[in-house]
Amino acid sequence: MNTASPATNPGVEREVVRTVRGRPTSDGAGVRLTRVIGQGDLDMLDPFLMLDEFRSDSSSDYIGGFPEHPHRGFETVTYMLAGRMRHGDNQGNSGLLTAGSVQWMTAGRGILHSEMPEQEDGLMWGFQLWVNLPAKDKMTAPRYQDIAPAQVPEVVLGDASVRVIAGRFGDVDGPISGIATQPLYLDVRLAKGAQLEIPVSAGHNAFAYVYEGQAHLGSNASKNLLRGDLAVLSDGESLRVQAPDSGARLILVAGKPLNEPVAKYGPFVMNTPQQIVQAVEDFRAGRF
Secondary structure, rough: OOOOOOOOOOOEOOOOEEEEEEEEEEEOEEEEEEEEEOOOEEOEEOOOEEEEEEEOOHHHHHOOEEEEOOOEEEEEEEEEEEOOOOEEEOOOOOEEOOOOOOEEEEEEOOEEEEEOOOOOOEEEEEEEEEEEOOOHHOOOOOOOEOOHHOOOOOOEEEEEEEEEEOOOOOOOOEHHHHHHHHOOOEEEEOOOOOOEEEOOOOOEEEEEEEEEEEEOOOOOOOOEEEEEEEEEEOOOOEEEEOOOOOOOOEEEEEEOOOOOOOOOEEOOOEEEEEHHHOOOOOHOOOOO
């Protein structure tokens, strides 16, 4: 298993431990995407199990969407940058994800849901992140936190701005709450020449993914990340982000590691192989 777990070293700035490039793949009914976490070069980064970026203005790449499928034992986080996606589940929930919106779904003991495009052309762009649940919460009741674009606060500091999806930046708290891994999820935008110091809880695993332009990360700014680069970060209490050569946009994500056994099988993430077998049996028996 190719995992990355930065060593504990609080009280210092975070640096880039390694960089990873995503791999093209497809999921659902043929949706083309780039898998960044959850592939051979980075199997997981506790508590993060998977990160996908989907981006295309060709409807054939996304029109099939993600028809009804099951989940158990973890959380899915969808952040839309462009386009519209309709979600629904077997418990009667339904909602529309639009540009700038977020959905944090806790699958818990089991849910069947679908995510289908509500457009036939134009750009579809966003991320889906999978976050593990601790053993004590894997069989909790499913729930959604659907966050409209206007509910995501944005902090502007000169030539830099930060959308706070989860966690805290400065005196601003994100709208996502009640998550066991105490996540930080920020969408950071820097104009050319801008720099920013971002607090990150010591002891939490963290990564940054550049999705536009290029950014320098770390105290010595020696690591230049291009679009499509993910940086696994060392431990520490803050991260310095700079964009000396061009503008940049990136997501910065951190969370408390669970340090528990992980057993994965498709859409089921548990702690033991026996629990995976039980999940498959429950799904086939219609108990989700």
